[in-house]
Amino acid sequence: MESFKAAIAVGAHAIESDVHVTLDSVVIMSHDPDLARTTDAVGLIKERNWFGEDGMEHCRTLKEPKQPMPTFAQTIELLMLPENRHVKFNVDVKVQNNPDRLFKLMHQTISAQENWETTLAPRIVLGLWHPTFIVPAKTHLPYLSLAHIGVSLEIAREYFWESCDAFSILFIALASTEGERFRKDAKAAGKSIMVWTVNDPLQMTEAVRWGVDAIITDKPKDWIDLRARISENYESSAEYGRSFLWTSPYYYRPTHLLFGYIARKRLEKVAGPFLKAVLPAQVTPEIRVSAAA
Numbered sequence: 001m002e003s004f005k006a007a008i009a010v011g012a013h014a015i016e017s018d019v020h021v022t023l024d025s026v027v028i029m030s031h032d033p034d035l036a037r038t039t040d041a042v043g044l045i046k047e048r049n050w051f052g053e054d055g056m057e058h059c060r061t062l063k064e065p066k067q068p069m070p071t072f073a074q075t076i077e078l079l080m081l082p083e084n085r086h087v088k089f090n091v092d093v094k095v096q097n098n099p100d101r102l103f104k105l106m107h108q109t110i111s112a113q114e115n116w117e118t119t120l121a122p123r124i125v126l127g128l129w130h131p132t133f134i135v136p137a138k139t140h141l142p143y144l145s146l147a148h149i150g151v152s153l154e155i156a157r158e159y160f161w162e163s164c165d166a167f168s169i170l171f172i173a174l175a176s177t178e179g180e181r182f183r184k185d186a187k188a189a190g191k192s193i194m195v196w197t198v199n200d201p202l203q204m205t206e207a208v209r210w211g212v213d214a215i216i217t218d219k220p221k222d223w224i225d226l227r228a229r230i231s232e233n234y235e236s237s238a239e240y241g242r243s244f245l246w247t248s249p250y251y252y253r254p255t256h257l258l259f260g261y262i263a264r265k266r267l268e269k270v271a272g273p274f275l276k277a278v279l280p281a282q283v284t285p286e287i288r289v290s291a292a293a
Helices: 002-009 072-079 099-111 131-140 153-160 177-188 201-210 220-232 234-239 253-271 285-292
Strands: 014-021 027-029 088-093 124-128 145-150 166-170 192-196
Touching (some): 002 014, 014 099, 072 099, 088 099, 099 131, 131 145, 166 177, 177 192, 201 220
Parallel strands (some): 088 124
Antiparallel strands (some): 014 027
C-alpha cells in the first residue's frame, strides 16, 4: 500500500498489481501465489484464511518498513479518495485463480462504491494472461476494459485480439520487425499498447519513439522526469541511442519465439490448454440487475 501511495505521489497515472483469493474469499494484492518470498508467513494464498488468529491479515512484509498485505478492497478505497480519482488501476489476474470466483468477488467490491459506474469502473483495466479467463471476465465484469498481458505476439493475435481493448506486452517482444507491425496494427484498430517492465532509460526512450500508450515501470519518478525532459526538448532523446537493440540476444526474433513457447507451456500447466473464447451473447441477469441497482 505504501508503494501505491508513493507512486501516486510522484505523479504516476496508474498503479498495477496482481490479485489472488484466500481460502475465506478475500481478494488480496500479491504477485506470488505463495507467501514465502515476500512475507514472514508461508503457504499458498488460496489455502490460507485472511481472517483469524493465524490469518494472513497478520502477515508482514520481509522488507522494511514492514507492511501488511493490501486487500483489493483497501486498494479500491485508496483509489476512491477524492485526491486519487484520476488514478487508474491495472489489475494483473494471475492464472492460479478460479476466474468465476475471483471476478464475482471483485464485482462485489467494485459495485459497493458510490457511483461506481462513472467514478471507478472506467479507471480499471483487467489484465488477462490466459484466454479461458475472457468469458468469465465478460460475464461478471462486463463494464471493465480488458487487456492481454503477455510475451508472445502470436498468442496476442490468435486468442485475444477480438476481445481486448489493450495489450500489455513485454518490452523485448515489441522490439522487432514483428513488434513494429503489431504496434501499427493495434494503433489502426484503436487498441492501446502498454509495455513492461521498463526501468532502463534506454528502453524508456525507445518506448517513446514507438508511441506506446503507457509504460509500466518500477521507477515511476525516473520515467516521469525523463518524459518531462523529452517533452521540453525532443532532441534530448538522442542521448539515448538504439544500439542496445542489436547487442543482446534478447531483442532477436528466435528469443521472442522461445519466450512465448515457454510462457504458454507454463500457463497451460496451471490453467489448462489455450482455447479461443466463445463470448456470451449477453451479460448474465444477475450482473445486469446488480449493475442497474
